[in-house]
Amino acid sequence: MSWWLCCALVFLDISIKWTTQETFPPKYLHYDPDSGRQLMCEKCSPGTYLKQHCTARGNTLCLPCPEHSYTDSWHTSDECVYCSPVCKELQHTKQECNRTHNRVCECEAGRYLELEFCLKHRSCPPGLGVAQAGTPERNTVCKRCPDGFFSNETSSKAPCRKHTNCSFLGLLLTQKGNSTHDNVCSGNRESTQKCGIDVTLCEEAFFRFALPTKFTPNWLNVLVDNLPGTKVKAESVERIKRRHSSQEQTFQLLKLWKHQNKDQDMVKKIIQDIDLCENSVQRHMGHANLTYEQLLGLMESLPGKKVSTEDIERTRKTCRANEQLLKLLSLWRIKNGDQDTLKGLMHALKHLKTYHFPKTVTHSLRKTIRFLHSFTMYRLYQKLFLEMIGNQVQSVKISCL
Numbered sequence: 001m002s003w004w005l006c007c008a009l010v011f012l013d014i015s016i017k018w019t020t021q022e023t024f025p026p027k028y029l030h031y032d033p034d035s036g037r038q039l040m041c042e043k044c045s046p047g048t049y050l051k052q053h054c055t056a057r058g059n060t061l062c063l064p065c066p067e068h069s070y071t072d073s074w075h076t077s078d079e080c081v082y083c084s085p086v087c088k089e090l091q092h093t094k095q096e097c098n099r100t101h102n103r104v105c106e107c108e109a110g111r112y113l114e115l116e117f118c119l120k121h122r123s124c125p126p127g128l129g130v131a132q133a134g135t136p137e138r139n140t141v142c143k144r145c146p147d148g149f150f151s152n153e154t155s156s157k158a159p160c161r162k163h164t165n166c167s168f169l170g171l172l173l174t175q176k177g178n179s180t181h182d183n184v185c186s187g188n189r190e191s192t193q194k195c196g197i198d199v200t201l202c203e204e205a206f207f208r209f210a211l212p213t214k215f216t217p218n219w220l221n222v223l224v225d226n227l228p229g230t231k232v233k234a235e236s237v238e239r240i241k242r243r244h245s246s247q248e249q250t251f252q253l254l255k256l257w258k259h260q261n262k263d264q265d266m267v268k269k270i271i272q273d274i275d276l277c278e279n280s281v282q283r284h285m286g287h288a289n290l291t292y293e294q295l296l297g298l299m300e301s302l303p304g305k306k307v308s309t310e311d312i313e314r315t316r317k318t319c320r321a322n323e324q325l326l327k328l329l330s331l332w333r334i335k336n337g338d339q340d341t342l343k344g345l346m347h348a349l350k351h352l353k354t355y356h357f358p359k360t361v362t363h364s365l366r367k368t369i370r371f372l373h374s375f376t377m378y379r380l381y382q383k384l385f386l387e388m389i390g391n392q393v394q395s396v397k398i399s400c401l
């Protein structure tokens with residue numbers, strides 16, 4: 001191709017664009033038989049049809065489309081197009097027909113158009129989630145749930161969901177999730193139970209007042225009979241007796257009784273106070289983030305029988321950081337025939353120096369002990385308890401002596 005032809009074509013192309021852009025309304029060539037000339041007539045606008053071509057004397061005559069018909073562009077047609085009849089089954093009218101637009105039909109909710117049919121949106125099976133929800137024009141798009149996400153349902157709406165973050169909830173991950181199953185977490189928010197601290201420091205402080213100075217074989221039954229409210233069942237008492245040593249039996253019994261009577265005003269008050277106490281202990285102790293070595297050292301410093309390293313390791317696995325020490329202390333108490341934990345802890349504190357404990361830890365331990373020993377707490381619980389069961393238990397105590 002020679003250069004001038006090339007240039008000529010480019011020029012032609014430009015000039016055509018130029019003229020079509022220039023002419024508005026758009027025009028068309030028409031041979032007018034009357035004048036025997038080629039005329040440039042205006043096209044008809046959308047919504048009209050051509051009634052008469054233009055002449056040397058007059059413009060093109062366009063008339064509005066009759067009802068139920070339309071034209072949607074500039075054109076030279078002498079008739080309008082009929083609108084599509086009413087919408088098909090499973091469709092509804094999205095836009096009614098008017099002179100410039102055909103009727104628009106659309107599949108009803110939950111369906112999309114495939115060829116001529118409104119088909120149901122696809123449901124994504126377990127393991128797959130909805131990446132793009134279906135529309136009247138398009139089917140659902142499913143995608144495989146990526147790592148860390150799951151879908152356990154067949155659904156045309158549900159996207160993949162994030163696995164529950166057990167540690168975020170303060171729970172333990174007991175079964176790792178996959179694309180079809182959520183993570184399974186264990187325990188509940190009452191994490192003291194999950195971690196297995198069966199008698200907390202506060203309960204111990206509180207329940208200690210119910211301990212007789214000397215245990216007799218039927219001590220527990222006497223206590224059961226004298227506690228107000230709903231009685232602890234005989235089977236439960238037997239179970240407690242079988243499983244626990246004498247002091248622990250008392251604690252467990254009171255705990256059960258407290259639980260069974262938690263709706264009674266008197267017990268509500270006790271529960272409230274114990275909760276307050278436990279929050280305080282958590283506040284003091286919770287900050288004592290102890291490493292394995294430190295826990296080991298602390299347990300070593302407690303007098304009497306030692307908590308085994310296996311127990312320490314298990315506790316590190318099953319209890320949250322802020323509960324580990326409390327759990328180990330409760331294990332120590334049980335191992336040592338229900339020794340007073342606070343006394344044990346005070347003993348330990350004196351011997352901790354050799355373990356290079358951080359000051360903050362020993363400080364918070366001291367504060368906890370002081371708090372639990374505090375005169376107000378002590379008196380409050382004593383008063384509460386004595387008020388609660390009155391002279392009954394006192395007389396039992398005396399009779400047991």
Ligand SMILES: *[C@@H]1O[C@H](CO)[C@@H](O)[C@H](O)[C@H]1NC(C)=O
Nearest residue numbers: 095096097098099100101102
């Ligand atoms: C005709 O319908 C279209 C939508 O389908 C709308 O945009 C347009 O404004 C309507 N024209 C008249 C004259 O009602």
Ligand SMILES: *[C@@H]1O[C@H](CO)[C@@H](O)[C@H](O)[C@H]1NC(C)=O
Nearest residue numbers: 151152153154164181182183
């Ligand atoms: C899907 O997982 C959620 C969250 O773990 C659960 O609540 C729901 O019951 C599960 N549904 C089915 C059908 O398994």
Ligand SMILES: *[C@@H]1O[C@H](CO)[C@@H](O)[C@H](O)[C@H]1NC(C)=O
Nearest residue numbers: 148163165166167168169170
């Ligand atoms: C779970 O939550 C903890 C915060 O408690 C965060 O550090 C961790 O990244 C979260 N894990 C996931 C998988 O989101």
Ligand SMILES: *[C@@H]1O[C@H](CO)[C@@H](O)[C@H](O)[C@H]1NC(C)=O
Nearest residue numbers: 127175176177178179180181
């Ligand atoms: C996902 O885990 C569940 C139980 O947690 C198991 O039954 C299922 O086979 C696992 N699916 C895959 C694809 O690994």
Ligand SMILES: *[C@@H]1O[C@H](CO)[C@@H](O)[C@H](O)[C@H]1NC(C)=O
Nearest residue numbers: 286287288289290320321322
């Ligand atoms: C204790 O450890 C936990 C997790 O191991 C951490 O999130 C927290 O900030 C630590 N607290 C302190 C006071 O160091």
